[in-house]
Amino acid sequence: MTTTPRFTDTKILIVGSGISGMAMAIELITRYKIKDIVIIEKSGGFGGTWRDNIYPGAACDVFSSLYSFSFAQKFDFTRSLPGQEEILEYLTDVAQEYKLYQIARFNSSVRQMQWDDTEMRWHTTVSVDGGKDAEYGNSYEIVSDFVISAIGQLCKPKGFDMPGLEDFKGKVMHSARWDRGFSIKDKKVAIVGTGSTSAQIVPEIAKEVAHLTVCQRTPGFVIPRHDRELPQWQRFLRSYLPPLRKRIRAEAMNFRELFHQAVTQADSPYADFMRQMNNGLVEKQLGHRPDLQEKVKPRYNPGCKRTVITNDYYPTLARDNVDLKTAHIERVTEDGIKFEGIDEVQKIDVLILATGFDTFNFLGDLNISGLNGQTLDEIWPGGVAKALKGIMIPNVPNFGMLYGPNTNLSHNSLILVIEAQSRCLAAMIDRIYNLRKAENGTLAVWPKKEVTEAHWEKLQERLQNTSFSDPACSSWWKRHDGTIVNNWPGTAIDYQRLLEEVKWQDFDATGTAAQRFTAEVSKRSIQTVPRVVEEAWLSRGSIAAIALGTLAAGVTLHRVWRQIAPMRF
Structure with missing residues (x-):
């Protein structure tokens, strides 16, 4: 494969080199033989969120048997729930296998994208943020036929708007911008947030810090983490027995799809089972600490917030060097945190922000102008993001996005969503190119506003009947007015x-x-656009029944043969 022939002119510009950007590029290259592609990436390599999030304990909540591309499945993950480093290694291997490094430009960011109504092409301003490339110039412009945003929903760390933060003399770091060169050993640390990220960090750092203060606004809904090391013989069988690995992946898919009812239907048996798991974990791990039991008890339906999957978070809260604070943070001081209703300032050396991401801004810092110079603020009044099927925006021609509005899953692997999106967008791009070629002309396509609005209204109606809309809690996928702009309501x-x-x-x-x-x-x-079918059509019971039926039929046929065989001679 050759790289794009012109440095500032390409057919397709992809912004972001995480799982979404990789899937999009590979689909275009392998299925449609489109090689004139440029990938712009702000960081220094492939991996996206798995490159950014290097905090202690970072790991996946999806089974490793399901957490890989369908076209590049990894069979030898060492754990049933893989860690960050192993996932990043897998993604870089895939990028190498498909020669994506030849079309990628790292340490570069996109700030401005303008659609030219006359030329019918995109003009994108790229800033060179580091490395030797910055020695030659700090910015340039790329002209392209199409733009694909693969930025995703979890790319821009959410800040901590609290009085006095600028006065704090200690170390402040966000979980997604972890400073590995800084040692927290024997320091007094506070962490803000009690979601999935915090639940992974807290048990790891509590082992080495002098004291840890966990600042909780809303308790998480915690269930056990069924993680284990996969022995070598199992990895060997998965690698060399295709039917077995296909079955394991399909069963993982089926299991996660069943989990959908637990996090969307508050009155379902699956939701009740989640409540039982949470209550059982609290009783088992914090039975000796009734004070903590009351603090960590969720008072909302399963699925209202992202489910926290962990085995060691609750026990860590009971450690002698750990305090769980549920009081409101009044302000940050030079040397600590002042909690509301508590006179004494909690002295700390380090403040960790496990506060998540700016999830309502789906295009990061991109300044986009579409048809007639219309800005994204004008297309999305009030900042409410709307995209047809989550992938295309009205009045923004020849533009696609992956992991866009209302495409987040809270029960299954996002790779399933991303592959479907990349397949759909690539098929659309291919058809548009064919029509252009037939006329030797220009063609710009975008979704109708009324169709997009109808799609969005239908989604909101469905979403308001799910646990995501439970008013008893707030979440990163629900705006202050109750509008759910991140999650998909179905499976x-x-x-x-x-x-x-x-x-x-x-x-x-x-x-x-x-x-x-x-x-x-x-x-x-x-x-x-045919989808990738990964679910199991037959249950284990059905397979067993078929096997037994086949065996019984074989025995019967054998008996019949023994009876009629002598008659042939």
Whole structure:
């Protein structure tokens, strides 16, 4: 594969080199043989969130058997729930295998993207943020036919808006910007946040700090983490027995899909089972600390917030050198934290912010202008992000996004969503290119505003009937007005099926090839994009029944043969 022939001109510009950006590039390269691609990445390599989040204890909550691309499955993860370093190693191996390093430009960021109505192409300003490239110039412009945002929902760390923070003399670091060169050993540390990230950090750092203060606003819904080391013989069998590994992946898929009811339907048996698991864990691990039991008890439905999966968080809170503070943080001082209702300032040396990300800004710091110079603020009034099927925005032509609005899952692997999106967008890009080529002209396509609005309204109606909308808690996928802009209401399979069809009548078009586009749509308005089927069609019981039935039929046939065989001679 060759790199793009022109440094400042390309067919497709992809912003972001995490799982989404990689999936998009690989789909275009392998299925449609489009090689004129440039990937712009702010950091120094592939990996996205798994490169950024290097805090102690960072790991995945999805089974390792399911947490890899369908087209590049990893069979030899060492644990059932893989750690950050092993996932990052896998992603860099995939990038190497598909030669993505040849089209990637690291330590570069995108600030400005403008659609040219006359030229019908994107003009993107790229800032060179580091490395030797910065010695030659600090910015340049790339012109492209298409732009794909693979920034995702979890890229911009959320700050900590608290009076006095600027006066603090100690060390402050966000969980997604962990300073590995800084030692917290024997220091007095406070961590703000009690979500999944904090639940991974707290047990690790409590072992070496002098004292740890955990600042909790809302307790997490905690269930056991069923993680174990996978022995070598199991990894060997997965690697060399394709039917076995396919079955293991399919069962993992089925299990996670069942989990959907637990986090969306508060009155379901699965939600009750989650409550029982949480209550059992509290009683078992904090039975000797009734004071802590009351503090960590969630008072909302399972699924209202992201579920915390851990075995050692509760026991860590009971350590002698750990305090759980539930009082409101009044202010930060030069040397500590002042809690509301407590006169004494909690002295600390280090403040860790496990406060998550700015999840309502789906395009990071990108300044985008679409048709007629319309800005994203004008397209999304009030900052409420709306995209048709989560991947395309009205009045933003030849633009796609992965892991966009209302595509987040709280029960299954996001790779399932991302692959479906990359398949759909790549198929659309290919058809647009074919129409342009047939006319030797230009073509710009974008979703109709009324169709996008109808899609969004339907989603909100469904989402308001899920546990995500429970008013008893706040979450990173729900705005202050209750609008849920991040989550998808259905299962992963439901979303995959949504993207199996491209309804071209839902799109507007302009350009010299627009007339052909209209004619083609009238002939074939629906384009099918086959999804990756990973679920198991048959349960273990069904397989056993079929096997027993086959065995019984074989025995019967054998008996019949023994009876009729002598008659042949």
